[in-house]
Amino acid sequence: MDWNFLTTLQFDSLDLDARDQEILDALAQKLQDNYPYAAPEYAGQMIKPPHHLAQAAHWMTSFINPNNHALDGGRATSALELECIQALGTMIGYNQPLGHLTSGGTVANLEALWVARQNQPTTKVLASAQSHYTHQRMSEVLGMEFGAIGADEHGRMDLGELEEALKILAAAGRTATIVATMGTTGMGAVDPLHDILELAGVYGARVHADAAYGGYFKLCALNEASDEAAFAALGRADSVVIDPHKHGLQPYGCGAVLFKNPKEGKFYKHDSPYTYFTSDQLHLGEITLECSRPGAAAAALWATLQKFPLDKGGEFAQRLEHSLAAARGLTQFLEDEGFWVMDPALDICVFSKQGLKASQVSAENRDFFEEQARAGVHLALFKLAPSQCPWPIEWDQDELVVVRSVLMKPEHNDPKLWEKIAGLA
Ligand SMILES: Cc1ncc(COP(=O)(O)O)c(C=O)c1O
Numbered sequence: 001m002d003w004n005f006l007t008t009l010q011f012d013s014l015d016l017d018a019r020d021q022e023i024l025d026a027l028a029q030k031l032q033d034n035y036p037y038a039a040p041e042y043a044g045q046m047i048k049p050p051h052h053l054a055q056a057a058h059w060m061t062s063f064i065n066p067n068n069h070a071l072d073g074g075r076a077t078s079a080l081e082l083e084c085i086q087a088l089g090t091m092i093g094y095n096q097p098l099g100h101l102t103s104g105g106t107v108a109n110l111e112a113l114w115v116a117r118q119n120q121p122t123t124k125v126l127a128s129a130q131s132h133y134t135h136q137r138m139s140e141v142l143g144m145e146f147g148a149i150g151a152d153e154h155g156r157m158d159l160g161e162l163e164e165a166l167k168i169l170a171a172a173g174r175t176a177t178i179v180a181t182m183g184t185t186g187m188g189a190v191d192p193l194h195d196i197l198e199l200a201g202v203y204g205a206r207v208h209a210d211a212a213y214g215g216y217f218k219l220c221a222l223n224e225a226s227d228e229a230a231f232a233a234l235g236r237a238d239s240v241v242i243d244p245h246k247h248g249l250q251p252y253g254c255g256a257v258l259f260k261n262p263k264e265g266k267f268y269k270h271d272s273p274y275t276y277f278t279s280d281q282l283h284l285g286e287i288t289l290e291c292s293r294p295g296a297a298a299a300a301l302w303a304t305l306q307k308f309p310l311d312k313g314g315e316f317a318q319r320l321e322h323s324l325a326a327a328r329g330l331t332q333f334l335e336d337e338g339f340w341v342m343d344p345a346l347d348i349c350v351f352s353k354q355g356l357k358a359s360q361v362s363a364e365n366r367d368f369f370e371e372q373a374r375a376g377v378h379l380a381l382f383k384l385a386p387s388q389c390p391w392p393i394e395w396d397q398d399e400l401v402v403v404r405s406v407l408m409k410p411e412h413n414d415p416k417l418w419e420k421i422a423g424l425a
Pocket residue numbers: 046103104105106107109132134181183184185210211212213243255
């Protein structure tokens with residue numbers, strides 16, 4: 001797939017002069033230098049094309065360019081944002097969610113950790129070694145102590161290690177904020193949130209669910225009972241992050257953070273000498289850390305939710321189920337073709353060439369990844385630590401480079417594509 005169609009896009013409704021058109025043509029040429037993200041053969045990183053409806057709604061709203069910081073700047077789109085939060089909250093299982101959209105998962109997680117710290121200044125962040133690197137970095141930003149908990153060979157947080165860490169904190173008179181990842185970035189693993197909540201109850205810990213990637217899979221039937229139980233418990237977490245710009249068909253610039261207890265809005269309380277004059281009603285800037293935020297992102301998400309309500313068994317859920325089926329199908333296919341595979345919890349596949357030594361297998365996997373890219377099939381790589389590796393291998397180095405494929409599009413559920421990914425087509 002190429003991006004040549006960009007040069008033919010019509011902007012008739014805009015007052016563009018010849019120079020503007022020339023610049024857009026030059027831009028369209030520069031934009032050719034991209035991987036074909038929208039094509040099925042792009043099965044590498046977490047990149048999913050936004051729905052055209054979301055693009056249209058975003059663009060339409062950009063003519064008004066509302067700012068959802070305050071009702072002064074974005075009255076209509078603030079109301080749409082609240083509707084979106086209600087829809088996400090209902091899916092999660094929150095009765096009265098407090099939340100807002102963010103520029104992405106990183107800021108959303110930052111806010112969740114910040115509220116945890118405002119609640120309990122000495123709390124220590126405990127997240128699995130497989131959690132997104134943002135948790136350690138944002139803990140640093142917030143001046144919070146961070147501890148990594150080991151993961152098992154399924155990529156899930158090790159509960160024994162977690163309990164040890166909670167005991168040590170309890171002995172020191174401290175509590176924890178446990179981050180459970182619902183769909184890890186590397187492997188799509190789902191931390192056992194239901195069990196983590198039990199432990200949190202015993203040790204008085206707070207629980208934050210980073211469902212930036214996997215949150216929408218709450219609408220689907222999953223392969224493993226443990227993962228189903230974890231998603232069923234989502235509504236009991238103190239806060240949840242979910243990124244509509246990952247699986248929610250939105251252009252980039254759309255994350256979300258939600259809190260179970262609406263009273264936690266009090267931590268955001270601040271006075272602005274510039275804004276909040278037009279209404280006594282809630283201005284979203286009163287419950288966000290970011291100031292200016294695009295009303296267009298709320299409009300795009302709202303429009304998408306009208307077409308694809310977040311219903312179990314609905315059209316949106318079925319699209320995600322295609323991704324789950326694609327991951328299962330590709331895994332079986334690769335195993336039959338002699339690859340080492342891991343059972344996917346969601347729609348992220350991790351696999352490897354077979355071999356003897358970690359260094360040699362890593363090199364073969366890298367070569368495979370590059371050859372495939374030359375053939376127009378775009379995959380990704382991932383580094384596994386020995387404790388996460390289920391395959392018999394000699395460890396002559398301390399990591400194994402494996403192949404990773406994220407199957408976010410319904411078109412990935414196609415045996416002909418699996419042949420291509422296996423390098424057979
Ligand atoms: C589980 C998880 N959390 C957080 C993030 C960060 O989100 P963003 O890239 O939207 O800032 C990612 C991104 O891949 C992720 O997979």
